Amino acid sequence: MIDTHAHLTALDDPDDAVARAADAGVTRILTVGTDVDDCRRSLELAERHDGVFAILGIHPHVAGTATTEDLAALRDLLACPKAVAAGETGLDWYRDYAPRDDQRRIFDAQLELAMELEKPVVIHTRAADDDTLAALAAHTGTIVLHCFSSPHMLPTALERDWYVSFAGNATFPKAVDLRLAATQVPAERILAETDSPYLAPQPVRGLRNEPANVVHTLAALAQARGEEPTELERRIERNAVECFSLP
Numbered sequence: 001m002i003d004t005h006a007h008l009t010a011l012d013d014p015d016d017a018v019a020r021a022a023d024a025g026v027t028r029i030l031t032v033g034t035d036v037d038d039c040r041r042s043l044e045l046a047e048r049h050d051g052v053f054a055i056l057g058i059h060p061h062v063a064g065t066a067t068t069e070d071l072a073a074l075r076d077l078l079a080c081p082k083a084v085a086a087g088e089t090g091l092d093w094y095r096d097y098a099p100r101d102d103q104r105r106i107f108d109a110q111l112e113l114a115m116e117l118e119k120p121v122v123i124h125t126r127a128a129d130d131d132t133l134a135a136l137a138a139h140t141g142t143i144v145l146h147c148f149s150s151p152h153m154l155p156t157a158l159e160r161d162w163y164v165s166f167a168g169n170a171t172f173p174k175a176v177d178l179r180l181a182a183t184q185v186p187a188e189r190i191l192a193e194t195d196s197p198y199l200a201p202q203p204v205r206g207l208r209n210e211p212a213n214v215v216h217t218l219a220a221l222a223q224a225r226g227e228e229p230t231e232l233e234r235r236i237e238r239n240a241v242e243c244f245s246l247p
């Protein structure tokens with residue numbers, strides 16, 4: 001099993017979390033860096049563990065302080081062999097931690113970087129669906145909607161062949177709309193993630209989340225889709241390998 005989105009650097013014991021994940025059958029983890037320093041740490045972790053790969057970006061929450069130098073540094077880091085995607089990047093009008101113009105500027109810059117380096121882009125969008133869709137209108141590279149929580153975006157995602165990645169919130173009893181969305185995503189576009197240490201799935205809800213828990217999201221998705229968990233697991237692995245060009 002693979003966890004396609006975790007923030008290992010936000011855990012106190014990332015190396016142990018990698019080992020616990022492997023014990024649970026989660027042998028590959030994509031860890032996400034959210035600013036240049038965090039991207040360096042994420043890449044170091046990826047270089048230490050065969051099964052760990054890095055998604056490198058500047059998160060919309062920190063877009064307000066991101067400089068041109070940061071973007072140049074990010075470009076260099078993204079050229080490393082273990083860097084498999086740009087992001088997470090996008091727009092967050094819910095928290096609004098960074099001025100909206102800065103969020104747009106940093107998002108556009110990362111879309112350009114991804115095109116130049118031919119990497120997929122992992123998208124964070126919150127309370128900004130229409131503006132996110134507008135920003136992506138002209139983007140022709142591979143897109144992953146991470147922590148999918150916007151059923152409203154699903155028709156566009158399906159039409160444009162984007163990957164849709166479900167996180168622990170899809171397991172919550174009230175998340176009927178997310179599980180319905182999961183039944184509408186074609187088999188070759190579905191992904192699963194933890195977004196650890198956030199959003200622990202239902203059986204461990206409220207606890208600190210970690211990559212081993214992706215099995216709970218997988219189980220909920222399989223049940224919603226009426227598929228065998230082992231079959232969906234293989235399918236998601238294959239999708240991730242293709243999406244992120246994993247070895």
Ligand SMILES: [Zn+2]
Nearest residue numbers: 005032088195
């Ligand atoms: Zn994330």
